[in-house]
Structure formats: structure tokens, C-alpha cells
Amino acid sequence: MGKHTVQASVKDEKLVAVRRAQMVKGAVSLFKEKGFHRTTTREIARAAGFSIGTLYEYIRTKDDVLYLVCDSIYENVKERLDQALNTEKGSLESLTAAVASYFKVMNEFQEEVLILYQEMQSLPSESIKYILGKEMEMVAMFETILQKCVENGEFLLTKREIDGIAHNIFVQGQMWGFRRWAMQKLYTIEEYTDLQLRYLLNGVRMRDI
Template structure:
């Protein structure tokens, strides 16, 4: 269940605006210093307003972390749903889905890194909520792979389809949190191509490359 973050301000548009500013500033700080070493005063300054104004939109620093994680997952899911075609059931649609997801991970690499470093600091209920969003995004890849299986493009059982979907998701995230090593060896297109070929090879699918 989505957590209700209390605000004393009633203007929904202003709440969204201020919280987006807060999230942007917090991501930079959490990346540089970590959640626990960052103060709410620093978050307010990075967002461009006073500490008093900050507390009109949240109650605790943990609220900020929750908003950051929730925002990141919503942004990733929105972009995935915009670009993924779960109905075609072709290898080309699966290949395009992998490419699009990895591009999103590249565009949002700072946010993804912060989320995986700091998500453990969320309360139990908040953690369950944001991680459930990840399961929902993995399910999008399950739908694509299942459609491919239904069309005879590949052979995979239900448990195998779930594992393939999780593997794709982790490979995309890996581009973000192991970029310090991977970028020395591959460009993003090279990384996407290699991971896709390895995936298809594991499924005994012949590729042209």
C-alpha cells in the first residue's frame, strides 16, 4: 500500500513541484554522502528553499528517502510501459524491450545507484511497497517472454520465464551499479548486444551476430 507522506500545504500542484525539487537535491546528496550522513537542512538547501519550507512537505528525513525511491520506480515504470510492447510475441520485440530498459538504466544511473545503496534504510512497510513496484516491472518482461513462448519463438517453462525476466532486470541494473568496471570494457550498445546474445544463446536461439 502506498504510504501517505503528510504535508501541511494543501495545493497539490505545489506539493508535487516542491517534492520534485526535494527529490532532485536529495539524490545528489545521497550519492555523495549517503542517506545517514545527509541532513534535512542540506536537502532543503539543495532543493532551493528553507528548512522550514521543507517541513511543510515532509515530517522526517526518512520521508524524503521514501519519496526518492517511489519517484525512481515510478519514472522507470512509466518509461518501460511507454516503450515495451508486451503483445507482439517476437524475438525482435524482446530484443527492443531489453535495449529500451538498458537505456533507461543508463539515463537514470545515479538514481538507481542511490536507491540500491539506501533502500535498506526505509521502514518495513515502505520497503515492501517500493520493492513490489520492482516485481511489477519484472512482470512486464515476463509478459513479453510468455508471448514469445506462446508464438513458438522460444521454449521456456513458467519458472524459466520468471527467471529470465529477473535476469534481464538485474543485467540492466548492473549497468548502473557496476558502471565503474563495465564502462572500461564496453559501450552501452556493446553491453546490450553482448547481454542479449548471451541470453539468446542460453535459450538456444540462433542470432545473426
């Protein structure tokens, strides 16, 4: 955190949180529609339900909005994921369930994740690192699950293979939203989940026994 905090002129921290939530909500819906650069600060203010002057009481520059949006998206995704994965016990079923949950979350947040990928580059590299750090935490969740599975003797995998698979899971989840114009014609999210799981598990399942 520390420097990854956007300065507000308003002192009341509760209020800052409330206003920023309004702001992010409005901004996300605008960014979905036209992207960050084609959205004006006035539009963001209006969508948030307050004036341009008020907007600037809660941020310093337009880039702050982008940062807040990106941060909020991953925060939401991670929160939903934490809830979904916290019962995980290192079994094949729980891995399956975790991946299915993750894909569902990514289905829900597909537009938001698209924003992240398209606009994050405009942030200062410090902020990019910070946000990608959150992504790594999510990948690490899958690594942990896989690791447990290995420890439980469900799979036989090296650390490197675990890393690779965790990445693949993560990317396949994003891909659903990313390439929805192609994927969502071919499959429902459930079908897609089944397909990818089968494909992933082919790679990881210990030969019978």
C-alpha cells in the first residue's frame, strides 16, 4: 500500500470511500463502453452523480481514476475468489470446484478484466507492478491448491509444472472474457469449464492407481 494510495482533499475517510465507490462504479461502466481515453473526467463525475469539482476533491488526476478502477476490479475479483476457494482441501474435487468457481467469477467480471488489460499500460509502472502483484497472488492461490493436491498424493508434479498449470488455469479463465466473441459462440460457461478442466486434468492426473 503506502505510496499506492490516491490523495484526497476531503478528510472524512468514510466519505472518501463512499464517493470513490460511486466514482469507480460510474467510471467502470463508462470504460466498458468507450475506454479510458475516450471518457472525460466530466463524464466520470456525472456518472458518479456529482460535479467535476467534487470529483477532484477525491482524486488528483484522471490517471488516479484509472488506478482506482484497476485496483477496485482486482480487489473485487480477489474477494470473490477468496470466498470461493477458502474451503479448499487439496483433493481433485476441490481443485475442480475451485477452477469452476474461478471461471464463474471471470465470466461475471469479464468486461472489467478487459478494462484492466486494455488500460493498465497507461498507469505509472509502479502502479502496474502493484496491481500485477495482486494477479500473482491469485495465480498463487492455484499453486497452493495444486501443491496440496501433490502433497496429498493426488498428482505427481514438479514445482515448475505446478507454476505452469496455475498460469494456464489463470489464463484460460481470462481468455473466456477476452475472446468471448469467439468462445461464447461455441460454448456455455459450463461447457467451457468442463472442456478446460478435462484438458488440464489430462495433464495432471496421476495415471490411475
